[in-house]
Amino acid sequence: MTLKVFADRMSQPSRAVILFCKLSKIDFEEVKIDLFKRQHLSPEFAEINPLQQVPAIVDGRFKLYESHAILIYLACAFPGVADHWYPADVSKRVKIHSVLDWHHLNLRYGAMRYVLHTTLGPALGRPLNPEAAAKAEKTLDSSLSKIESVWLKGSGKFLLGSYQPSVADLSLVCEIMQLEVLDEKDRARILSPYKKIQKWIEATKASTQPHFDDVHGILYRAKIKIQKQREISTLQSKM
């Protein structure tokens, strides 16, 4: 039976898992769980993932959720995955865990909430919240600063000074890509101080094409749509 990946490409951890499957030539069936249609809250999906979040996978009778755990499973359980994604060497491997663990309460927490409270909230039934957005921006900025000064230290282009990307690069870059849907001025203000991060994002994109753009297509299209809505709102407010 083919591996099933339950995902919505508008979700950053979903994109990381789909991208990894494509890069590692893992045969899979993508099952869309539309977050905007609240399909993740359906009783059918609760049978797959009782936490009601995407991504989740089903491999035969084996079910798994949480994107980092899924990436590790895919790297370990499928043949032919290149070692650099999740090295067999314990010292290298646990350094990747260190980044992945740090991610949750730092970059993920900041970026996810900033995007939610400034942009995507209404589509998910939540009003925009400038106060919560301001708090989230602090966490986001502090996280980007740590990525620049701690995690991107070293001679390689990737996290932990590596010369090839790992699953941590996929997870964190997919998170930062979510900022694409922001107002361009906000996005530039947030990212422009961080030169190493900009190079790292480009290096990750370059090393994962054409799959990177394929998996992010939905986000690029959402960016254009949201930008148009912003322009219409601005025009209407001037009338």
Place this chain on the structure above:
Amino acid sequence: MTLKVFADRMSQPSRAVILFCKLSKIDFEEVKIDLFKRQHLSPEFAEINPLQQVPAIVDGRFKLYESHAILIYLACAFPGVADHWYPADVSKRVKIHSVLDWHHLNLRYGAMRYVLHTTLGPALGRPLNPEAAAKAEKTLDSSLSKIESVWLKGSGKFLLGSYQPSVADLSLVCEIMQLEVLDEKDRARILSPYKKIQKWIEATKASTQPHFDDVHGILYRAKIKIQKQREISTLQSKM
């Protein structure tokens, strides 16, 4: 060279790491980094962990931070660690990752903030914040509910229905133990609806004694001290 563990036993992830070393008979030197004295913010400690958090370890020339990554390193790099803590079987192992990943933005986020905003804040230079505490309690309660209904499902006494504890049990139980410092009424209100969780905490304690109580001694003493302070404040407010 002996493994060095930089920790403050008042920190729940520090306790999980120290407890694991003791349980697995890993020879280590404990170096106290006093959070209340802000020693984690010193330039010397930034050389060990640039993220300025405990726990962190130094094993020869190898440095590592983030408690889950440390637990995995210890389980993999030291001989004689029992398999149940972090099983070699990939399917079992990634299920443990699934719990550990989920932990950060759920139980950890809720419990840490609830304790900070109701009790420990002033000792760390932050005022108490009832509004933030109320928000944190929602996350904490929702997390406990998921532990009860999802992670403790199955026939065993431990997470994922296991018959023996894993590193995930240590991490999550050490987090819940932090609630010891709360006002007893608050603690009872939060934990009493969750019968499976109460049994699981007792099972984890029982299977890790005498080390569990040794490592939590500082917390039990803090509980008594904070309770006395509360009684004095109540008396003073009545005078």
